[in-house]
Amino acid sequence: MFMIDSDNFLSYLTDNGFTLSTGVPCSYFKDLLLALEKDNRFTYIPATREDEAIGLASGYFLGGGRAFLIIQNSGLANIGDALTSLAQLYQIPLLVFVSYRGLESDKDSPEHVVMGDVTKPVLDAYQIPYWTIQEHNWKDVLDNALEVMEEIKKPICILVKKGVLGE
Amino acid sequence: MKGAEVISKLSTILDGEELVVSSNGNVSRQAYHLLQGDQFYIRGSMGLPVPIGLGLALAQPRRTVLVITGDGNFLMGLSAMTTVAYIKPDNLKIIILDNELYSTTGGQETVSSAIDFSIMIIGMGIDSVKSFDMRDDENLITEMLKDTIHKPGLKILHLKVEDDTIKVDDIPQHPTVIKDNFVKRL
Numbered sequence A: 001m002f003m004i005d006s007d008n009f010l011s012y013l014t015d016n017g018f019t020l021s022t023g024v025p026c027s028y029f030k031d032l033l034l035a036l037e038k039d040n041r042f043t044y045i046p047a048t049r050e051d052e053a054i055g056l057a058s059g060y061f062l063g064g065g066r067a068f069l070i071i072q073n074s075g076l077a078n079i080g081d082a083l084t085s086l087a088q089l090y091q092i093p094l095l096v097f098v099s100y101r102g103l104e105s106d107k108d109s110p111e112h113v114v115m116g117d118v119t120k121p122v123l124d125a126y127q128i129p130y131w132t133i134q135e136h137n138w139k140d141v142l143d144n145a146l147e148v149m150e151e152i153k154k155p156i157c158i159l160v161k162k163g164v165l166g167e
Numbered sequence B: 001m002k003g004a005e006v007i008s009k010l011s012t013i014l015d016g017e018e019l020v021v022s023s024n025g026n027v028s029r030q031a032y033h034l035l036q037g038d039q040f041y042i043r044g045s046m047g048l049p050v051p052i053g054l055g056l057a058l059a060q061p062r063r064t065v066l067v068i069t070g071d072g073n074f075l076m077g078l079s080a081m082t083t084v085a086y087i088k089p090d091n092l093k094i095i096i097l098d099n100e101l102y103s104t105t106g107g108q109e110t111v112s113s114a115i116d117f118s119i120m121i122i123g124m125g126i127d128s129v130k131s132f133d134m135r136d137d138e139n140l141i142t143e144m145l146k147d148t149i150h151k152p153g154l155k156i157l158h159l160k161v162e163d164d165t166i167k168v169d170d171i172p173q174h175p176t177v178i179k180d181n182f183v184k185r186l
């Protein structure tokens, strides 16, 4: 599998009007986060929790800005109320990149196994549209995902497997 | 002095340009009924008024952003204060209405009586924090609110207030209407 070039990826997000990013790191995003911290087109805010990051990105949207989030799928379990009673309720569009841990390649990390199993059912239950990106299709998938986000004015998730945006 | 009375007093001090974010439950209901202008009233997402205010302050650096929060909300999202301490946005003001209770859900105790808010927040590296007990001395309130809102820089004002038994009506607007009205002011 090939990795997406971080600079291309960030340029795409700039072209789509994103100026701020926040979240809690996952090693799956190591390369992207390194590039992001150096990139002066974005402000990156290291949040202490994923629900805080949803609040911050929502406030940024209310102020007329556009933010994307970078979180681990374990963090999905921290954002239920922030999604349902803030972002979904007030119709705040947010682009959320979520690492898809706990799959076959993660056998050595038992802490991710249950969340890996339930990641898609959890997103379905929360009625959050989601897509998976890979090196060969990421632009087309994101074009489509952002269109849906604009239309529904609600958060959407992009699942990112190992090796796509970091180690 | 009760939290609602502090909010009433605030309405005489705000110039109408400030962007106000209020925490869920009684506080946002009181803000809706007592403050002028279309402000951002949080219905749910308990614990998130501070990060919402921080995001707003970053997106609108020329506007003053005021967060009014109950102690229960503030403590639930306490770690967000450390992010505020890290960013130190000049245009963010936070007023904590500390009744030591989850008043909205029937007046159960929070843990706030054990905390020295000033020392805690100074420990985060924010020295522009002030803490006052409004339960027996209301004299300074106007001056303190003016300082918090009108003097430049990040300001945190922690006020011990009496329990609010004043019943306030719900916010009649749908959250999407709250948002649309608020966004129109930018």
Ligand SMILES: Cc1ncc(C[n+]2csc(CCOP(=O)(O)OP(=O)(O)O)c2C)c(N)n1
Residues within 6 Å of the ligand: A081, B023, B024, B025, B026, B027, B044, B045, B046, B069, B070, B071, B072, B073, B074, B099, B101, B102, B103, B104, B105, B110
């Ligand atoms: C996640 C979550 N847990 C519990 C509640 C129920 N709840 C609504 S308001 C509130 C109390 C908030 O306390 P505080 O911020 O101190 O404000 P006060 O009610 O004292 O004005 C609680 C517990 C909720 N809305 N969300």
